[in-house]
Amino acid sequence: MKAVVVGAGFAGSLIAKVLGDNGFRVLVLEAGAEVNHDAVGRFRTALVKSPLKPYRTTAAAPSSNYLINTGPFAYSSPYLRMNGGTGTAWTGITPRMHPDDFHAADCGRGRDWPLSYADLEPAYRAAEWEIGIAADADEQRQHLPVADGYRYPMHALPRTYLDHAIASVVDGASIDGRELLVVGTPQARNGVPVNGYRLDGHQCTGYASCVPVCPENAKYTPLRTQKRWSANVELRTRCVVNRVHADEFGRVTKVSYQRYEDDTSGRHTRHEEEADVVVLAAHAVENAKLLLMSGLANSSDQVGRNLMDHPALLTWALMPQAIGPFRGPGSTTGIEAFRSGPERGARAPFRIEIGNWGWGWSAGSPDSDTAEFVAAGLRGKALREAVADRVGRQFTLQFEIEQEADPANRVTLDHARRDPLGNPRPSIHYGLSDYVKNGLLAAKRVSDRIFEMLGADDHTSYKPDEERYFEHDGEPLRYWGAGHGGGTHVMGASPRDSVVDQWQRCWDHPNLYAVGCGSMPSLGTSNPSLTMAALVLRTADHLVATCRTGPGAALAGPAGSWPPPR
Amino acid sequence: MDAFLELSAELTGFSADELRSTGLVEQYRALADGAPENEIIQLWYTGVWRGVIPGERAYVEGLAWKAAGVAAPGTRAPGFGSWEQRPARSAR
Ligand SMILES: Cc1cc2nc3c(=O)[nH]c(=O)nc-3n(C[C@H](O)[C@H](O)[C@H](O)COP(=O)(O)OP(=O)(O)OC[C@H]3O[C@@H](n4cnc5c(N)ncnc54)[C@H](O)[C@@H]3O)c2cc1C
Ligand code: SF4
Secondary structure (H helix, E strand, O other), rough: EEEEEEEOOOOOOOOHHHHOOOOOOEEOOOOOOOOOOOOOHHHOOOOOOOOOOOOOOOOOOHHHHHHHOOOOOOOOOOOOOOOHHHOOOOEOOOOOOOOHEEEHHHHOOOOOOHHHHOHHHHHHHHHHHOOOOEOOHHHHHHHOOOOOOOOOOEEOOOOHHHHHHHHHHHOOOOOOEEEEEEEEEEEOOOOOOOHHHHHOOOOOOOOOOOOOOOOEEEEEOOHHHHHHHOOOEEEEEEEEEEEEEEEOOOOEEEEEEEEEOOOOOOOOEEEEEEEEEEEEOOOHHHHHHHHHHHHOOOOOOOOOOEOOOEEEEEEEEEEEOOOOOOOOOOOEEEEEOOOOHHHHHHOOOOOEEEEEOOOOOHOOOOHHHHHHHHHHHOOHHHHHHHHHHHHHHEEEEEEHHHHHHHOOOEEEEEEEEEEEOOEEEEEEEEEOOOHHHHHHHHHHHHHHHHHHHHHOOEOOOOOOOOOOEEEEEEEEEOOOEEOOOEEEOOOOOOOOOOOOOOOOOOOOOEOOOOOOOOOOOOOOOOOHHHHHHHHHHHHHHHHHHHHHHHHHHHHHOOOOOOOOOO | OHHHHHHHHHHOOOOHHHHHHHHHHHHHHHHHHOOHHHHHHHHHHHOOOEEEOOOOHHOOOOOHHHHHOOOOOOOOOOOOOOOHOOOOOOOO
């Protein structure tokens, strides 16, 4: 059985591994170049330390900076086209979704999944062991069902000093009838292993630069999975797939790709590769682009639609005392109390991350603080003390707001504007509904209350001349892109209104799969990659089972290769 | 002590010894001798000179981080779990 996997990022590296382990011949075609080894140095000398800055990109395979925004709001979430994909630059925060998120339409807005939390739970466990997640099952059980007897492969990471300071005030207090509790966030970052798990990479030593680059190899990246690939898996970098071909019956036969050597030009050669199965794992936006360019899988007219992200609200303040930000991971805990509930009928729910990197992302600290004090005339000891006091007390709350699937938010092809290989650039039409805006506003009010409880000095401000600023109900607001794009090849129960089935198989093509966050009918309030990984492993098992026993076995369920609860 | 170092110490609130220990005095003198005060401070505190970070060390040794008593992100590994401890009083 020969599988072609398009994309060696997070999803593609995982599926290639399972298929290779189970006797498939796997060819992985990756658009980007090999990872550069000077990423840490490039990070240090980058003026703006944005997520893609340290990494090698090429003219032939542009990353998200070639997107064209046409909608009322900017879609501002990046993705990376390089071997390892966006999973190289990610933060590594890995909560599961809330059970209600799987029927988002019933509970609030958006679309229901053809799967339940219970259906996915075993695959969550498998993904947590494959990626290597540090968390405490009992702690997670405070807000989510986790299988009895299960252990995460690593103990929960120690909390930050800031987490303790916040928990000591807010734990047990209530806002709008919700009891607050600071809960550890599962992390794809090496901690202390439990019996039976061997650390891959080093233990997290607190470099505090996980996004975009961990100098310690403590954060999971897809390159780790690639190192575990069997000899059945072949990787070819610098190969941009630009068409998937199907025969008259809808069976996919081969893919076309463009191969380049030079990083700076569009010079390339053209190639084709035949396959028994094709798995698209090129990221939500690029998967949609590829399906649209190929004219495939779109009998429902849903390809490229339902683009979702987490519009994130940042609020920032000073604690009454020094808490020592910028030490260790970006966030080790959160507040889960607002992830679902009856309000979901009227406004988007949210998850709160307690942010440990000062006002770095929200306000550009400490450079911005220095500039402010210098402009105010501070010099010498007074300047030094002002910076010490200001930076030493900083923290940020990050609210991940659910965005519902809306067919009007979509990726299309801009045939008039092309990349250096001559492929159309993706055009994004993106907006925020009142449901989302109400969620952002509710989050801001919760933030106000938390800051008040903490006795924190609120420095949050959103100004009309800033990017992604808007007003809602007369209140100034702003959102940030969390990097969580999904929904663009949406999964559903019927070929009439969805692109892939519960196995991420395109309804229109029996041997074409589209995997990744693009399949997710809702994103809930969780960073999506763990759920994506669980779906990918579930699909891999299904493919293995189908190929062993013939297509009839497809609906018989997973092959059962997952680790038992431990 | 030379004039640039003396002025830098006065502007930044860091002693000449502290500034010397960054290993950057020569490079910064060549860049910023005679520059306006605010540019000299920005260079020492943030490692940015007229929109550019002139080398990794400029970022690593940024005085804003030192004032706050923490390492610039991605430059030093204080050790597993160190983030749980009460922050050391920042150096004054
Ligand atoms: C700054 C940032 C922080 C994030 N933090 C988190 C987090 O903490 N937790 C979380 O859950 N998620 C996080 N995410 C999201 C996470 O990175 C993505 O969900 C995940 O990487 C998606 O996996 P993927 O395999 O679909 O795409 P990718 O990882 O982007 O991989 C896609 C691969 O396909 C390749 N490709 C693209 N087009 C083609 C083509 N035409 N032909 C061949 N190959 C192609 C790309 O080069 C790339 O290697 C973050 C994202 C960003 C930007
Ligand atoms: S805190 Fe530092 S060591 Fe730990 S994962 Fe992040 S970058 Fe790596």
